[in-house]
Amino acid sequence: MNSNRRYEIRLSGSGGQGLIMAGIILAEASSLYGGYNAIQSQSYGPEARGGASKAEVIISPDEIFFPKAQKLDLLLSLSQDACDKYYHDLKGDGILVVDTTYVKAVPHHERVYAHPFTRIAIEKMGKAIVTNILCLGALAGIVKYVKLEHLKKTLKDRLPEHLLELNLKALDEGHGLIG
Amino acid sequence: MANKERKMLLQGNEACALGALDAGCRFFAGYPITPSTEIAEKLSEELPKVGGRFIQMEDELGSICACIGASAMGRKSLTSTSGPGFSLMQEGIGYACCTEMPVVIVNVMRGGPSTGLPTAPAQGDVQQARYGSHGDHEIIVLSASTVAECYHQTVRAFNLAEKYRTPVIMLIDEVVAHMRQNVVLPDAKDLEIIDRKHPQVHPDWYHPYDNENQVPVLADFGEGYRYHVTGLIHDENGYPTTVTEEVTAFIMRINRKISENVDDICRIEYLGSARPDVLVVAYGSVMLTAQEAILKVKEKHKLNVGLVRIDTLWPFPDQLLDKLIDKVKKTCKKIVIAEMNFGQVYREIERINRGRLPLDAYFQVNGELIQPDAIYKKITGVKK
Numbered sequence: 001m002n003s004n005r006r007y008e009i010r011l012s013g014s015g016g017q018g019l020i021m022a023g024i025i026l027a028e029a030s031s032l033y034g035g036y037n038a039i040q041s042q043s044y045g046p047e048a049r050g051g052a053s054k055a056e057v058i059i060s061p062d063e064i065f066f067p068k069a070q071k072l073d074l075l076l077s078l079s080q081d082a083c084d085k086y087y088h089d090l091k092g093d094g095i096l097v098v099d100t101t102y103v104k105a106v107p108h109h110e111r112v113y114a115h116p117f118t119r120i121a122i123e124k125m126g127k128a129i130v131t132n133i134l135c136l137g138a139l140a141g142i143v144k145y146v147k148l149e150h151l152k153k154t155l156k157d158r159l160p161e162h163l164l165e166l167n168l169k170a171l172d173e174g175h176g177l178i179g
Numbered sequence: 180m181a182n183k184e185r186k187m188l189l190q191g192n193e194a195c196a197l198g199a200l201d202a203g204c205r206f207f208a209g210y211p212i213t214p215s216t217e218i219a220e221k222l223s224e225e226l227p228k229v230g231g232r233f234i235q236m237e238d239e240l241g242s243i244c245a246c247i248g249a250s251a252m253g254r255k256s257l258t259s260t261s262g263p264g265f266s267l268m269q270e271g272i273g274y275a276c277c278t279e280m281p282v283v284i285v286n287v288m289r290g291g292p293s294t295g296l297p298t299a300p301a302q303g304d305v306q307q308a309r310y311g312s313h314g315d316h317e318i319i320v321l322s323a324s325t326v327a328e329c330y331h332q333t334v335r336a337f338n339l340a341e342k343y344r345t346p347v348i349m350l351i352d353e354v355v356a357h358m359r360q361n362v363v364l365p366d367a368k369d370l371e372i373i374d375r376k377h378p379q380v381h382p383d384w385y386h387p388y389d390n391e392n393q394v395p396v397l398a399d400f401g402e403g404y405r406y407h408v409t410g411l412i413h414d415e416n417g418y419p420t421t422v423t424e425e426v427t428a429f430i431m432r433i434n435r436k437i438s439e440n441v442d443d444i445c446r447i448e449y450l451g452s453a454r455p456d457v458l459v460v461a462y463g464s465v466m467l468t469a470q471e472a473i474l475k476v477k478e479k480h481k482l483n484v485g486l487v488r489i490d491t492l493w494p495f496p497d498q499l500l501d502k503l504i505d506k507v508k509k510t511c512k513k514i515v516i517a518e519m520n521f522g523q524v525y526r527e528i529e530r531i532n533r534g535r536l537p538l539d540a541y542f543q544v545n546g547e548l549i550q551p552d553a554i555y556k557k558i559t560g561v562k563k
Binding site for chain 2: 023039041068
């Protein structure tokens with residue numbers, strides 16, 4: 001609804017897929033290192049466990065006022081439920097990113113990135129738990145306000161040494177999926 | 180502590196916790212409750228690092244009373260809660276008013292009544308914050324609409340609590356409390372911090388509730404001054420009294436120490452046009468909705484919009500708003516008040532407005548933050 005430069009991202013899936021953490025890392029990378037403004041929020045309550053859960057990040061070079069997403073510029077869906085529930089909030093020219101490990105019925109949409117993120121995480125990284133980070137790597141290739149190097153710096157701030165290498169590899173792997 | 184500006188991504192709740200620490204808070208007693216829990220969580224990590232104490236209490240009655248006790252010992256004290264806990268704290272808040280113990284209470288408003296909507300925002304506690312505790316008393320209540328304001332207003336809450344020896348309530352809502360925003364916090368050393376005064380006289384000459392001082396100089400327990408503390412109306416030595424003159428002197432003083440200092444306590448922020456066609460009044464997260472709505476109005480209409488953010492909810496900023504209405508009444512066609520309750524601030528504006536300008540309102544009580552379109556429609560419904 002705005003001609004201002006706010007960019008609205010919703011990360012969606014099931015509870016336990018690390019979406020809120022991914023949202024926080026995304027907001028930190030784009031604001032603390034990217035120099036943009038960011039607001040991150042999430043849904044709380046019973047729906048945060050199982051079912052469709054979501055984290056939102058709004059990024060803008062301008063001051064951000066309304067803290068909730070209205071019409072999404074990008075929707076990441078790691079589950080069929082979430083994709084079905086939130087797809088209608090995506091702008092016509094918005095970008096849909098889906099994990100085809102779980103999303104089998106991908107909506108007909110012009111701008112879609114469909115990759116089996118979870119399967120890649122398991123096969124290449126040996127751990128499904130880094131799927132969220134792998135997805136962030138992919139977003140860095142799609143969203144102009146998100147840079148791979150800023151995500152790497154944020155991970156270095158947040159993660160202990162023994163987890164860092166795996167997560168940095170996951171970022172690169174995800175980023176490599178986007179041509 | 181950090182010794183320079185801090186660039187961070189923080190939740191409103193975390194910003195309240197950091198503001199409290201930087202203001203010198205060294206005691207927290209609370210009973211975790213959504214959507215305020217992150218305040219307790221943060222302070223449970225941070226207070227021990229600076230020699231402070233964190234206690235998870237059995238309930239909210241115990242929490243507020245532990246804070247009053249710690250304050251009597253000289254510690255700047257904080258508790259945080261939400262609606263159900265805030266209701267339970269009212270007795271303690273009244274006791275802190277009567278005994279003049281500084282204490283800060285953060286109430287993160289969620290949907291009510293009763294246990295209501297634990298994870299959803301509301302602004303239904305505005306009048307409870309003012310009148311929730313019985314008896315004639317004044318109270319200071321501050322609001323915040325961004326993460327940065329959460330930090331600065333919490334610092335201010337402690338300063339006002341210390342300066343006027345009174346409980347101060349930070350009234351924020353779930354949206355502001357839970358959203359994360361990038362902020363730059365100042366070097367804590369650059370903050371103006373107010374600490375309570377200590378008695379200088381010999382203990383034999385000490386009158387703890389001396390009515391000659393608008394704000395009494397109360398000794399910390401253990402400092403060497405013996406005095407009595409009670410929620411009964413007390414004389415200048417702190418002992419219960421029913422003598423009319425003494426009761427009058429006490430009641431007038433504890434009310435006047437706030438009502439006669441509204442110039443210092445009350446703050447509003449005016450944004451936007453100096454000659455508005457429409458004036459919007461908001462506070463808390465609805466302020467963010469209003470700002471978004473006004474962006475859209477500017478794109479599509481030639482209307483001039485003024486926006487008032489109410490930073491001090493109580494004492495209500497009567498004089499400031501009275502002057503503002505006088506200033507804008509020539510061009511302004513109406514005042515729009517938007518809030519997540521059924522008109523708790525609206526009625527105050529109505530009282531101050533005295534019919535000078537038409538009032539319009541958008542009230543929403545459904546657990547959701549008001550959408551920009553709702554306020555946009557109210558603003559653009561005006562014919563220029």
